Every structure is written in structure tokens, then in C-alpha cells.
Amino acid sequence: MVWDLPTRLFHWAFAISIVGAFLTGREGNLFWHELFGLAALGLFVFRIIWGVIGHKSAQFKTFVVGPKKIWVYLFGLTRRRNQPTPGHNPLGALSVLALLGLMGTLGVTGLWTGDDILYEGPLSFLAPDWAGFAGRWHILLQELILPLVGLHLAALLTHRVFLKERLVKRMITGGSHETAPRPTRTRAGLILLVTCVSAAMSLAALTPNY
Ligand code: HEM
Ligand code: HEM
Structure with missing residues (x-):
């Protein structure tokens, strides 16, 4: 199986929380923004841990590669020589890192972001000097959400149309590939996912004035 259950659940819950956080x-x-944002933060923390101890194709060391491999992949793409990858391809890995990096930074800066009226972030009582800085970056960086998610969806469409790869179906069913190992630690992964999301969402209890 290419994507184990914890990774698939992470993905769809992450997409929902980001869309929710963006709209609210x-x-x-x-x-609602705080709740969606904290859920996204918990999911981000889960994904970082799962990227180290999780299913092989979800591990960062499996798909994060150097510039040389990215060039080889790009070259193969122009000649249609690349074999389907049992996970993220070298180019896709860059977009995964960008999406995770952006959303993780938004989740963390959000903890100190206020609206200058009534609302103060749940951790604004810790390091209050940092709140103005974090808030400015929160507002600035959220402008990158639409371009990055747009790029993500455009890449998936390109795979479907030009390379005939059904990546969305694989992110729903898990998919199969002869070199993809059987999932292990699925139960531990699910418990970890629920724990990270619950812990992050419980930070809402610390929010003053709300
Ligand atoms: C990945 C998660 C998050 C995303 C994608 C996100 C996205 C956004 C967006 C799109 C805005 C509107 C900015 C604008 O229109 O000017 C915003 C504002 C805001 N966010 Fe987040 N956010 C996230 C997490 C959080 C968290 C966890 C908190 C607090 C716990 C938070 C607190 C705020 C506050 C207080 C504002 C209003 C700022 C103002 O009115 O000046 N955000 N965020
Ligand atoms: C705000 C919305 C979204 C965000 C933030 C997002 C984020 C991500 C992230 C972080 C990954 C890497 C997954 C991992 O390694 O754990 C990923 C992969 C993926 N996403 Fe999304 N996603 C979003 C929406 C969508 C939607 C709407 C679809 C389907 C139409 C989709 C389909 C996929 C697929 C198929 C992959 C795996 C790509 C591959 O095989 O390399 N995503 N997404």
C-alpha cells in the first residue's frame, strides 16, 4: 500500500481544516477560525512525527531528495521516461514541503495573533513581545495559501491528463505498488493523530476574552 490509513486521514482532515481556516x-x-486553525496545527505536528516514524512512503527520508535527483526527474519528464513513483515524486516532494511549511508556520504564528480589538491568541500571555511580529507574519503569509493550493491542484490535474496517473484515487484508497511495503503501526498512527489534534485544539481553552 502506498498511503497508509493515518496518512490518508491526515491529508483529508488537513485539507478540510485549511479550507475552513482560510474561509473563516x-x-x-x-x-471557528481558531478551531480550524488549531486542528490544522495538530495535524501538522502529527505529520512531522509520522514523517519520521511512520509508514515508509510517508517518511521524509523516502521522498525528500537533493537538487540532482530533481533535475533527473525533470529531464525524464520532458522525455516521458519516468516510472510512476510509489509515493511523492521528487518535484511533488517540494510542493509537499512548501504546503506543510506554510501551514505549519501559519498554525504556530496564529497562536500569538490577535485582531487588535477583542481577540488575543491563546499563547499571547507567553512572550507577549512576540505577538505583534507573529501577527504580521500570519497576515502576510496567508496570501500564499491560494497560490500554493492552486499549484497543488494544477499538478494533480497535470498528472491525470498527461501522465494518466490517478493520484487522487490513490490518496483515497491507499493504492498499490509492487515496491510499497505493507503498513505497520496503523493503530499507533491513528492514536497519535487523535492525540495531536486534541492537544492542539485544547489550547483554545487558554484564549483570553473569548
Ligand atoms: C494553518 C492554520 C491557519 C490558517 C490557514 C490561517 C489563515 C488565516 C487567514 C486567511 C486569515 C485572514 C487574514 C486577512 O484576511 O487579513 C487569518 C487571520 C487570523 N488568524 Fe489565522 N490561520 C491559521 C491558524 C490560526 C490559529 C491557530 C489562530 C489562533 C489560535 C489564528 C488566529 C488568527 C487571527 C486572530 C486572525 C485575525 C487577524 C486580524 O484580524 O488582524 N489563525 N488567518
Ligand atoms: C487546502 C487544501 C489542501 C491541502 C493543504 C493539501 C495538502 C497536501 C499535502 C501536505 C500533501 C502531502 C501528503 C503527505 O505526504 O502526507 C498532499 C498530497 C496530496 N493531495 Fe492534497 N491538499 C489539499 C487539497 C487537496 C485536494 C482537494 C485534493 C484532491 C482533489 C488533493 C489531493 C492530493 C493527492 C492525490 C496527494 C498525493 C500526491 C502524490 O501522490 O504525490 N489535495 N496534499
Whole structure:
């Protein structure tokens, strides 16, 4: 199996929380924004841990490669020589890192972001000097959400149309590949995912004035 259950659950829950955080943030609905944002942060923390101890194709060391391998992949792409990858291809890995990096930074800076009216972030009582800086970056970086998610969806469409690869189906069913190992530690992964999301969401209890 290419994507084990914890990785698939992570992905779809992450997509929902990011869409939720984006819409509620833009609307100024901070009650729901905080909950979606904290859920995304918990999922991000889970994915970082799972990228070290999880299923082989979800491990960072499996898909994060150097510039040389990315060039070889790009060259193969122009000649249609690449074999389907049992996980993220070298180029896709860059977009995964960018998506995770951006959303993780938004999740963390959000903990100190206020609206300058009533709302203060749940950790604003810790290191209050850092709140203005974190808030400015939160507002600045959220501008990258649409371009990055747009690129993600465009890449998936390109794979479907030009390379005939059904990556979305694989992210739903798990997919198969002769070199992809059987999933192990699925139960531990699910427990870890629920624990990370619950711990992050419980930070909402620390939010003052709300
Ligand atoms: C990955 C998770 C997150 C995403 C994608 C996200 C995205 C956004 C977006 C799109 C806005 C609207 C910005 C604008 O229209 O100017 C926003 C504002 C805001 N976010 Fe987040 N956010 C996330 C996490 C969080 C978290 C965890 C918190 C707090 C616990 C938070 C607190 C805020 C606050 C207070 C604002 C309003 C800032 C203002 O009115 O100046 N965010 N965020
Ligand atoms: C805001 C929305 C989204 C975000 C933030 C997002 C984020 C991500 C991330 C971080 C990964 C890497 C997964 C991992 O290694 O654990 C990924 C992979 C993937 N995403 Fe999304 N995603 C979003 C929406 C979608 C949607 C709507 C679809 C389907 C139409 C989709 C389909 C996929 C697929 C198929 C992969 C695996 C690609 C591959 O095989 O290399 N994503 N996404």
C-alpha cells in the first residue's frame, strides 16, 4: 500500500481544516477560525512525527531528495521516461514541503495573533513581545495559501491528463505498488493523530476574552 490509513486521514482532515481556516479567517469569524486553525496545527505536528516514524512512503527520508535527483526527474519528464513513483515524486516532494511549511508556520504564528480589538491568541500571555511580529507574519503569509493550493491542484490535474496517473484515487484508497511495503503501526498512527489534534485544539481553552 502506498498511503497508509493515518496518512490518508491526515491529508483529508488537513485539507478540510485549511479550507475552513482560510474561509473563516477571511470572514473574520475568529471562533471557528481558531478551531480550524488549531486542528490544522495538530495535524501538522502529527505529520512531522509520522514523517519520521511512520509508514515508509510517508517518511521524509523516502521522498525528500537533493537538487540532482530533481533535475533527473525533470529531464525524464520532458522525455516521458519516468516510472510512476510509489509515493511523492521528487518535484511533488517540494510542493509537499512548501504546503506543510506554510501551514505549519501559519498554525504556530496564529497562536500569538490577535485582531487588535477583542481577540488575543491563546499563547499571547507567553512572550507577549512576540505577538505583534507573529501577527504580521500570519497576515502576510496567508496570501500564499491560494497560490500554493492552486499549484497543488494544477499538478494533480497535470498528472491525470498527461501522465494518466490517478493520484487522487490513490490518496483515497491507499493504492498499490509492487515496491510499497505493507503498513505497520496503523493503530499507533491513528492514536497519535487523535492525540495531536486534541492537544492542539485544547489550547483554545487558554484564549483570553473569548
Ligand atoms: C494553518 C492554520 C491557519 C490558517 C490557514 C490561517 C489563515 C488565516 C487567514 C486567511 C486569515 C485572514 C487574514 C486577512 O484576511 O487579513 C487569518 C487571520 C487570523 N488568524 Fe489565522 N490561520 C491559521 C491558524 C490560526 C490559529 C491557530 C489562530 C489562533 C489560535 C489564528 C488566529 C488568527 C487571527 C486572530 C486572525 C485575525 C487577524 C486580524 O484580524 O488582524 N489563525 N488567518
Ligand atoms: C487546502 C487544501 C489542501 C491541502 C493543504 C493539501 C495538502 C497536501 C499535502 C501536505 C500533501 C502531502 C501528503 C503527505 O505526504 O502526507 C498532499 C498530497 C496530496 N493531495 Fe492534497 N491538499 C489539499 C487539497 C487537496 C485536494 C482537494 C485534493 C484532491 C482533489 C488533493 C489531493 C492530493 C493527492 C492525490 C496527494 C498525493 C500526491 C502524490 O501522490 O504525490 N489535495 N496534499
